[in-house]
Amino acid sequence: DxxxxxxxxxxxxxxxxxxxxxxxxTISGNEYVYWYRQIHSQGPQYIxxxxxxxxxxxxxxxxxxxxxxxxxxxxxxxxLRDTAVYYCIVKANSKLTFGKGITLSVRP
Amino acid sequence: xxxxxxxxxxxxxxxxxxxxxxxxxxxxxxxxxxxKQDSKKFLKIMFSYNNKELIINETVxxxxxxxxxxxxxxxxxINSLELGDSAVYFCASxxxxxxxxxxxxxxLTVL
Numbered sequence: 001d002x003x004x005x006x007x008x009x010x011x012x013x014x015x016x017x018x019x020x021x022x023x024x025x026t027i028s029g030n031e032y033v034y035w036y037r038q039i040h041s042q043g044p045q046y047i048x049x050x051x052x053x054x055x056x057x058x059x060x061x062x063x064x065x066x067x068x069x070x071x072x073x074x075x076x077x078x079x080l081r082d083t084a085v086y087y088c089i090v091k092a093n094s095k096l097t098f099g100k101g102i103t104l105s106v107r108p
Numbered sequence: 109x110x111x112x113x114x115x116x117x118x119x120x121x122x123x124x125x126x127x128x129x130x131x132x133x134x135x136x137x138x139x140x141x142x143x144k145q146d147s148k149k150f151l152k153i154m155f156s157y158n159n160k161e162l163i164i165n166e167t168v169x170x171x172x173x174x175x176x177x178x179x180x181x182x183x184x185x186i187n188s189l190e191l192g193d194s195a196v197y198f199c200a201s202x203x204x205x206x207x208x209x210x211x212x213x214x215x216l217t218v219l
C-alpha cells in the first residue's frame with residue numbers, strides 16, 4: 001500500500017473549517033484514500049473515502065487532486081468534539097495501514 | 109444498537125495467564141479483524157477472517173490465536189501472556205474488503 005504523510009498537528013477555532021492535508025505521491029490507480037479519526041480512548045471512526053472524485057457526506061468533504069497525489073479532508077464547521085487524531089490511509093486490499101496521523105485540536 | 113462490540117472493556121491479568129477477548133458484530137459483515145494499538149499509539153493489524161477463514165495473519169506470536177465460531181464473532185485468545193502484550197486491542201468488521209467499522213477497544217494490562 002502507498003505511504004501517506006501528514007503534518008503532526010494543527011489547530012483551528014470552533015465553528016471554523018478545518019482543512020487537513022495529506023500527501024500520497026506513490027498512490028496507485030486502484031488505491032482508495034480513506035480517512036479515519038480516533039477520539040481519545042475510543043475506537044477508530046470511519047469518516048469518508050474516495051478514489052478520484054471529490055466526496056461529501058454528513059461528516060466531511062474529501063478533496064482529491066487531479067493527479068491523486070494529495071488530498072484534503074475538510075470539516076466544514078469544527079466543534080470541540082472534533083478534537084482527535086485523524087488518519088489518512090491509502091488502501092488497495094483489505095488491510096488498513098495506520099500511520100501517525102495528524103492531531104487536530106479545536107479551540108473554543 | 110452497538111454495531112461492533114467487544115468484551116471485556118478492561119482486562120488486568122498476571123504474566124503467564126491465558127485470556128480471551130470477545131468480539132461480535134451485528135452488521136451482517138463477512139470479514140472481521142483484530143488490531144493492536146501499543147503504548148506509542150501505533151495501530152497495527154493482527155488478523156483478518158473472511159467467512160470464518162483466515163485471510164490475513166501478520167507477524168504475530170503463536171500465543172495469539174483468533175477463533176471465529178461464526179461470521180458474526182471473532183474472538184482473540186492469548187496464551188502465556190507477557191508484559192509486552194499490554195495494549196489496546198480493537199476488533200473491526202467490513203463487508204468484503206470495504207469500509208471497516210471498529211469496536212470500542214479492550215485495554216489489556218499484563219502485570
